[in-house]
Amino acid sequence: MNIGIDQIGFFTPNKYLDMVDLAKARGIDPNKVLTGIGQQQMAVADQTQDIVSMGINATLRYWDRVDVRRVGLLIVATESGIDQSKAAALFMKQALHLPGAVRAFEVKEACYGLTAAVMIARDYLAAHPNQTALVIGSDIARYGVSSSGEVTQGAGSISLLLSTKPAILALRAEHSNWSDDINDFWRPNESPFAKVDGKYSKEVYLDFFTKTFKTYQAQTGFNGNDFSAIVYHLPFTKMGFKANQLALANLDKPAQTMLSEHFIASKQLAMRVGNIYTGSLYLSLLSLLERATLTTPALIGLFSYGSGAIGEFFAGELQAGYDKRLSPADDIAMLDVRQRVSVAEYEALFELAARPPKANQVLTSDELPGRWYFAGTKHGVRQYRQQ
Numbered sequence: 001m002n003i004g005i006d007q008i009g010f011f012t013p014n015k016y017l018d019m020v021d022l023a024k025a026r027g028i029d030p031n032k033v034l035t036g037i038g039q040q041q042m043a044v045a046d047q048t049q050d051i052v053s054m055g056i057n058a059t060l061r062y063w064d065r066v067d068v069r070r071v072g073l074l075i076v077a078t079e080s081g082i083d084q085s086k087a088a089a090l091f092m093k094q095a096l097h098l099p100g101a102v103r104a105f106e107v108k109e110a111c112y113g114l115t116a117a118v119m120i121a122r123d124y125l126a127a128h129p130n131q132t133a134l135v136i137g138s139d140i141a142r143y144g145v146s147s148s149g150e151v152t153q154g155a156g157s158i159s160l161l162l163s164t165k166p167a168i169l170a171l172r173a174e175h176s177n178w179s180d181d182i183n184d185f186w187r188p189n190e191s192p193f194a195k196v197d198g199k200y201s202k203e204v205y206l207d208f209f210t211k212t213f214k215t216y217q218a219q220t221g222f223n224g225n226d227f228s229a230i231v232y233h234l235p236f237t238k239m240g241f242k243a244n245q246l247a248l249a250n251l252d253k254p255a256q257t258m259l260s261e262h263f264i265a266s267k268q269l270a271m272r273v274g275n276i277y278t279g280s281l282y283l284s285l286l287s288l289l290e291r292a293t294l295t296t297p298a299l300i301g302l303f304s305y306g307s308g309a310i311g312e313f314f315a316g317e318l319q320a321g322y323d324k325r326l327s328p329a330d331d332i333a334m335l336d337v338r339q340r341v342s343v344a345e346y347e348a349l350f351e352l353a354a355r356p357p358k359a360n361q362v363l364t365s366d367e368l369p370g371r372w373y374f375a376g377t378k379h380g381v382r383q384y385r386q387q
């Protein structure tokens with residue numbers, strides 16, 4: 001039975017910071033950010049966009065094509081949680097009019113969370129083939145103003161509908177994991193900002209990629225030449241470039257050329273959005289599907305990494321007609337219509353959004369009509385509204 005991605009939706013808030021502006025304000029050579037880090041723009045979430053509103057907005061990108069009565073499972077993956085107890089999935093369930101019988105909850109393991117959700121959903125659908133599963137990764141990457149990780153921030157959400165008739169990507173059953181208890185990146189409860197050992201985190205990412213990619217090939221008998229593309233979790237696009245260079249070693253020349261070209265296609269959206277943590281790997285997949293010319297059958301490798309840390313390499317088979325499920329022009333339009341904020345505006349928005357609003361303060365949004373937003377708390381309860 002084929003199980004995999006049937007629908008994909010992407011959302012990022014309506015403001016961004018240009019990385020050259022940020023570099024100049026911090027006294028950094030802009031080339032360090034543009035080529036050394038590989039980022040051009042960074043999404044900025046104001047006080048009215050959080051993981052719930054972004055997750056709903058990402059799902060609404062395709063929701064009118066979905067039979068909500070068949071959705072049996074809803075998992076939200078995040079490391080930017082808005083409550084220690086109540087799952088963000090329950091707020092979203094309400095807004096999306098999902099049936100009461102849905103199993104809805106939240107999962108966490110840094111940026112790996114959405115892959116964990118995808119794997120749970122795959123197993124769920126094997127047991128319930130007539131149902132579908134909605135999995136959403138939603139995050140705001142915050143390291144802090146003037147911090148070393150500042151240029152690798154971002155905000156956004158990816159929503160995936162999995163089914164037993166996947167129109168986009170059928171997931172293969174094999175997977176290869178590596179996990180270890182390490183401190184490369186974490187966010188303690190008392191801090192709105194991540195703590196990070198940046199250089200160490202880059203080393204661990206590459207080490208876990210090497211281990212999982214090698215084991216996957218040994219398990220499956222595939223080798224690098226068999227992949228049409230490999231997509232990566234992209235905390236910043238240079239990180240994925242480095243992993244892709246490792247994947248290219250010892251491959252045939254045509255395979256090297258193809259994987260290199262397809263990596264370039266896969267990083268285009270992330271270059272303009274930044275790190276969206278849980279959704280990042282699937283944003284790379286979306287970017288690949290929208291920017292590359294792929295012919296089916298095509299085997300696509302996926303490398304998921306979550307600090308703390310776990311890595312997973314898995315793969316999927318691209319389905320004929322996958323492009324009918326995509327709306328590349330709308331994705332680009334969403335980025336193009338964003339408002340460019342100055343560094344001073346970004347700093348003010350960032351500090352405000354990182355703390356809870358005043359009790360009972362009603363927030364208004366400047367998002368486009370139809371989009372959901374966080375409207376503040378009423379008697380301690382979070383309120384969500386549609387524009």
Ligand code: HMG
Binds near residue numbers: 199233235239307
């Ligand atoms: P940094 O110290 O500012 O930068 O931190 P650097 O010194 O490492 O330089 C970056 C690159 O720019 C280097 O290239 C320099 O050579 C180059 P590389 O050696 O890596 O190829 N460079 C220049 N290039 C052109 N012109 C110049 C120039 N100057 C230098 N003038 C760092 C960068 C990424 C460490 C920092 O921003 C950070 O800590 N970010 C957050 C952590 C992170 O993203 N880690 C990635 C792996 S961990 C992960 O992916 C998980 C994560 O998503 C969280 C989760 O799982 O939830 C983060």
